[in-house]
Amino acid sequence: MRNAGVGGWPARRARMTPGRTAFVFGDRRLTYAEVHERSARLASRLREAGVQAGDRVAYLGPNHPAFAETMFATHLLGAVFVPLNFRLAPPEIAYMLDHSGASVLVHAPECAPPAASAPLTLSLEELEPWLSQGEATPLDVPVTLDDVALILYTSGTTGRPKGAMLTHANLVWNTFNVMVGVDVAGDEVTLISAPLFHVAALNQTLLPTFVKGGCSVIMPSWDVEGCYDLIEKHGITWMFGVTTMFAAFARSPRWAGADLSSLRHLMGGGAAIPAPLIHTYQERGLVFCQGYGLTETAPGATFLEASQSARKVGSAGVPVFFANVRVAGPDLADAVVGEVLVQGPNVTPGYWRDPEATAAAFSEGGWFHTGDIARIDEEGHLHIVDRVKDMYISGGENVYPAEVEAVMFEHPAVAEVAVVGVRDATWGEVGRAFVVRRQGADVTEDELRGFLQRRLAKYKIPRYFEMVDDLPRTGSGKIHKPALRDHPAP
Structure with missing residues (x-):
């Protein structure tokens, strides 16, 4: 062949x-x-x-x-x-x-x-x-293996979307990385519920399951009740999801009584899963594998194995087996907090018909610039802080919305939250929080502000709080922050 x-x-x-x-x-x-x-x-x-x-x-x-x-x-x-x-x-x-x-x-x-x-x-x-x-x-x-296999268009949060090219080698090496981090078995029954046009559902679950000869149970789209039904019917062993999916699953009335004993692997991605949600699953005996990556890294760049999930809650893990990851400052020297750079056989060769964007995405040595900010701890684990473009500066201080969101998520009345920076005549920028309340729960702006004042520095606390029924999303299920930034001013 x-x-x-x-x-x-x-x-x-x-x-x-x-x-x-x-x-x-x-x-x-x-x-x-x-x-x-x-x-x-x-x-x-x-x-x-x-x-x-x-x-x-x-x-x-x-x-x-x-x-x-x-x-x-x-x-x-x-x-x-x-x-x-x-x-x-x-x-x-x-x-x-x-x-x-x-x-x-x-x-x-x-x-x-x-x-x-x-x-x-x-x-x-x-x-x-x-x-x-x-x-x-x-x-x-x-x-x-060097031939281009996929063109995956990015979300296009600024300007036209770019077509990230992934080669067959990128897919193969990413599959190896998944199978090193997860004990994928030949009897795996994997639920494919996230959209397959998104790199994680395809490359992190369907392809590794296929290589091992497992069974992929394909849902047309994510549905909480349907998910419970399929777990019960087929004995699902592995499922991937983003925070919003896992949060909705745990809010279901079926959560407490459902038989979830078949589940061996829960894989989270897209964005860091908040620690309170991880603890909710741990109380049911369910453990998350977490990872970090992008379309351009096929997507796995770092991974936190299940054995480390309790001890390193909130960490995105360490570099996957077949890749190099570092955190660099503006001068590209190694740093404790800085931009995440990735190098390895899983990294895109560039963007389709866009040599300028390709050149801008790499620095010497083939290091791909992710545009994400991370902190690296003393054990070499990465903690994703936020997107470079999501960070805003209030009174000269850097504010990372993801940090604020993680703290707000701890409030029992908060189901989901998104924070963006908006212009302010005095401080340059201030935070604006969009809050989805849990069903049947109520909370006021003053209550949320008081909750945050005991946990965050004053400059990190959003100036505005807006209660909403839902949040806009990209096709991959991530919160679409540009739409929130364009929301009419309070």
Whole structure:
């Protein structure tokens, strides 16, 4: 087999465990042999449609087995897979299709493609009969580990989104890093509930599970009740989520009485999970593996193994096995608090069709600048402080919203909170907190201010508090702070 990339994985796995279940979606089950055959048939049809090595194939839609099949088929041809955020507006999707130069778009029926779309557009309803006409014999196109496998568009919090390129080597080395940090087993039953167009759901859970021959139970989208049902029905052993997902799961009336004994691994990412929430899970005998990373690092950069989770609550862990991570000051010298830099085989080669952004993201030695600020403790563990761009300066003092949010989260009436800096004539900038209260709970601005005054320096306490029903989010579930900064002034 000349395909050294991810496209060869279905064939390799099917040789070893053809009858084992690879994917569960609703009442449908697909074995590894079936995934191998269907991916080969789809690759055959894509080649007939003109797709060649290096071409781009895009996917638009909620989580579905066709996402993985389209990816594997694309990689069998040495082409580049472009997962798109279906929650974006049509003009945003149209920009990504145009920028990537996608020649094929596969989409869910409910996700209408924009008017200016790819030359070949297929809905999932059309895909099934289309691929059935393809040849089941696998193609043997040469693909190297250095070839680009994915273009993943960043959230685009400032300006146009950038297309981060990830090579097959990036995916392979990230998979190795996950399997070093988590004891992924062949009998793993992994819940895929975060969106697959996001790097963590795909690279941190689905691909490692696939390599080990485990079963991925795919949810179209995150749903608390559905999650409880699937844990009970399938004996889920591993699940990934962001803070908002795990917080909602623990707030459910089913939390206290549900049988969660099958869960072996809980993996948190996206942002640091607050210590009170970690303790809530520990009280139920559930332990988090936590990590830190970005789309550009495929995504794992640091990891906190389960054995350390109780002792190092709130830490993002130490560098993953196959990567180097350091904290640097403005002069790029090592520092205790500074920007996180990452170097290793999991790091992106750059941004698609954007040499200027690529050059700006790296310093000498191939160190990638994350734009995140961290503190490194005496044991070498990283503690993510905040995004460089989220920090604001109030009266000459640096304020890191993540620190303020973590303290506010300890208040029993606070379900979620986001803090941003806003302009102020006296102090330059002051904090503005958006607070989502727990169901049935009430709290006033004065109560929150008093709570913080006992725990934080005065300059860190937000000037404004606003009670809201929910917070705006990016497609990956993170709080979208630019939307909060644009919120009408108090």
